[in-house]
Amino acid sequence: MAIRTDFAEGAFAPSHRADVAEALASQSGARIDVNRRRGRAAALNMAGRFETLERARTDDGWDIPEELPPFKTEVQVEKPRTALTRNESPDIPFDRSINPYRGCEHGCIYCFARPTHSYMGLSAGLDFEAKLFAKPDIAKLLERELSKPGYKPRPIAIGTNTDPYQPIEKEWRIMRQVLEVLEAAHHPVTIVTKSALVTRDIDILSRMAKDGLAKVALSVTTLDRSLARAMEPRAATPAKRLEAIKELSEAGIPVGAMMAPIIPGLTDHEIERVLDSVKAAGAREANYVILRLPFEVSPLFRDWLLRNYPDRYRHVMSLVRSMRDGKDYDAEFGKRMKGAGPYAWQIHRRFQMACKRLGLDQQRLPLRDDLFVPPLGAGVQLSLL
Structure with a gap:
């Protein structure tokens, strides 16, 4: 049964809200009890789009209490064959990236990377936030790939999919190992994160920055702590991110800010305030991405919006669709990052x-790639010359 989501005026009277949210949940998968998902953004854990079966809880008539454990963060080891992920997307300013982790404990409800969990037979909902994969061998793989004859260095982007400084990095320290390899090879790197944990690695990043090899961007989506807690439950608070920008800047590390994503009707009124704040903290440049809702992200975000901001649901989704050719998402190159139409143009101009x-529109700081020295002794055949 299709569920209508473009509701008429008055549809959000209190008596209707629960019914609407429940109907949307039944379309996308059973809602998980609040006590089991406390501290998580997603309330659904529907099957991935590649699964042939989907399970839903139903009342079987047996009045037997069911005590299910809460969702706790679980980490499995993943052993990839390569460290570098290549892309040829024309609207992305990098051609290679590294993802130390799969899944993200930050649990940002809007995260466009959520659908990647479907490739693991897991849900893009709560599984994405709680069932994580770490790649402890990725630094060794990276060293080997950088050692290959003919490798041509260009900036490696880290944090473009899931956050390399999510909470489990405190224990696994995979990101730091990657930075150690890059520093030794004098290889350029760019980092995007929502975590203040990045300041742990100021020692490495500051040395690389002196040679023009590193820059960092903090993603600041809102200055509203309550909104951030609901939307990005396990990411650093907005204040901590601003402090991280200041610390990085004072250490001589080029630092920028990303407002990624801008959510029309929910966070777009903060554009100027966010930019004023990141500039005051020491950011040199700034960029943004409009909300993206591919695949399973759309029902997850819509369910979250109904639970947290039911009075804004109709307005927010109307604006989103006005920028996406009437759809929740348009993946066309050139449109997917910034949207299209009058409202997208207005956000861009603002x-x-x-x-x-604020002087945040100056020329982007280029990183050097002429200092690169291929690692030795990384399992690669050495020259006899």
């Missing part, structure tokens, strides 16, 4: 004007 006023 962001552009604020950056110009």
Whole structure:
């Protein structure tokens, strides 16, 4: 049964809200009890899009209490064959990246990487936040790949899929191992994160920055702590992210800010305030991405919006669809990052004007790739010369 989501005026009277949310949940998978998902953004754990079966809880008539354990963070080891992920997307300014982890404990409800958990036979919902994969061998793989004859260095982007400084990094320290390999090879790197944990590695990053080999961007989506807690439950608070920008800047590390994503009707009114704040903290440049809702992210986000901001649901989704050709998402290159249409243009102009006023629109700082020295002794055949 299709569930209508473009509701008429008055549809959000209290008596209707629970019914609407429950109907949407039944379309996308059973909602998980609040006590089992406490501290998580997603309330659904529907089957991935590649699964042939989907399970849903139903009342079988037996009045037997069912005590299910809460969702706890579980980490499995993944052994990839390569460290570098290549892409040829024309609207992405990098051609290679590293993902030390799969899944993300930050649990940002809007995360466009959620659907990647479907490739593991897991849900893009709560599984993405709680069932994580660590790649402890990735630094060794990276060293081997950098050692290959003919390798040509270009900046490696880290944090473009899931956050390399999510909470489990405190224990696994995979990101630090990757940085140690890159520093030894004098290889350029760019990092995007929502975590203040990045300041742990200021020692490495500051040395690399002196040679023009590193820069960092903190993603600041909102200054509203309550909204951030609901939307990005296990990421650093907005204040901590601003402090991280300041610490990185004072250490001589080029630091920028990302407002990623901007959610129309929910966070777009903060554009100027966010940019003022990151500039005051020491950011040199800024960029943004419009909310993206591919595959399973759409029902997850819509369910979250109904639970947390039911009075804004209709307005937010109307604006989203106005920028996506009437759909929840449009993956067309050139449109997927910034959207299209009058409202997308208005956001772009506001962001552009604020950056110009603050001096955040200067030329992007290029990173050097002429200092690269291939690692030795990484299991690669050495030359006899």
